Amino acid sequence: MPELPEIEHYRRQLGQWILDRPIDRIGLNNARSIDVTPEEFAAALEGRSLLFLERRGTFLIFHLDNGHRLLIALSKDGALYCGEGEEQPPFDAQAEIGFGDRTLYIAGRGSVLRLLTVRGLDDVFKSLGPDPFTRLVTPEYFVTQLKKRRGALRSTLTGQKLVGGIGPRYADEIAFAAGLLPSVKVQDLNGESAARLYEALESVLAAAIDAGGCIQVPLHADDTVTGGYLPQCRVYEREGQPCTDGGALVEKMDVSGKKAYYCPQCQYEQTPVFS
Numbered sequence: 001m002p003e004l005p006e007i008e009h010y011r012r013q014l015g016q017w018i019l020d021r022p023i024d025r026i027g028l029n030n031a032r033s034i035d036v037t038p039e040e041f042a043a044a045l046e047g048r049s050l051l052f053l054e055r056r057g058t059f060l061i062f063h064l065d066n067g068h069r070l071l072i073a074l075s076k077d078g079a080l081y082c083g084e085g086e087e088q089p090p091f092d093a094q095a096e097i098g099f100g101d102r103t104l105y106i107a108g109r110g111s112v113l114r115l116l117t118v119r120g121l122d123d124v125f126k127s128l129g130p131d132p133f134t135r136l137v138t139p140e141y142f143v144t145q146l147k148k149r150r151g152a153l154r155s156t157l158t159g160q161k162l163v164g165g166i167g168p169r170y171a172d173e174i175a176f177a178a179g180l181l182p183s184v185k186v187q188d189l190n191g192e193s194a195a196r197l198y199e200a201l202e203s204v205l206a207a208a209i210d211a212g213g214c215i216q217v218p219l220h221a222d223d224t225v226t227g228g229y230l231p232q233c234r235v236y237e238r239e240g241q242p243c244t245d246g247g248a249l250v251e252k253m254d255v256s257g258k259k260a261y262y263c264p265q266c267q268y269e270q271t272p273v274f275s
């Protein structure tokens with residue numbers, strides 16, 4: 001499932017191939033991925049160029065040269081591939097956008113593409129929390145906002161309100177890095193634990209972006225980076241495997257109806273303070 005690091009990795013890589021090049025082809029293999037007719041969709045994009053690539057949470061936003069936006073929301077099985085010439089993607093594409101000799105292929109049965117005005121885009125995101133990497137989200141801001149929340153750590157991290165872009169994988173990895181159980185109630189966390197949680201959140205997401213995230217589909221033919229964070233995951237979907245920090249086996253627990261992975265030896269009710 002693409003989360004913030006996967007989409008940010010895509011955003012950083014794609015610019016070199018798709019910015020400032022007129023869109024010359026639109027291909028749609030799944031009409032449900034758009035909310036206008038295929039003809040309207042193609043007419044709105046063909047001839048346009050992209051000025052800027054933005055990410056909000058787990059959404060990729062293309063800034064068109066006429067001021068409008070194209071929003072791409074990848075589904076759980078979503079992925080992107082940027083092919084050169086006749087290169088084909090390693091998946092069945094739902095949609096494709098041609099930029100001269102490059103074609104961007106979009107996978108995922110539930111992935112959607114939406115043409116939006118700037119105001120329409122703001123409406124879509126009005127309930128999304130701030131991006132963890134904006135200047136707004138300082139340690140002080142994070143701790144203050146966390147104090148206003150109630151509920152399990154896992155649900156708070158994936159809720160998209162405190163900060164946007166975190167899903168199940170990185171929520172579990174962040175909880176592990178902070179030494180906190182995914183089930184702890186955020187209203188019970190002390191100042192030390194809240195501060196440690198902020199550090200864990202920022203460092204895990206930054207490391208995952210730099211390592212190429214966890215999607216196991218290459219972004220282009222010579223790609224050796226995408227998916228590079230997968231072997232670095234410490235707990236997510238590692239049930240029964242030994243924790244890399246000790247001898248305990250990673251376990252799975254239910255948190256508000258969702259499964260969360262954790263190490264019973266390394267994660268606590270409060271971040272342990274080592275002297």
Ligand SMILES: [Zn+2]
Nearest residue numbers: 243263265266
């Ligand atoms: Zn452990």
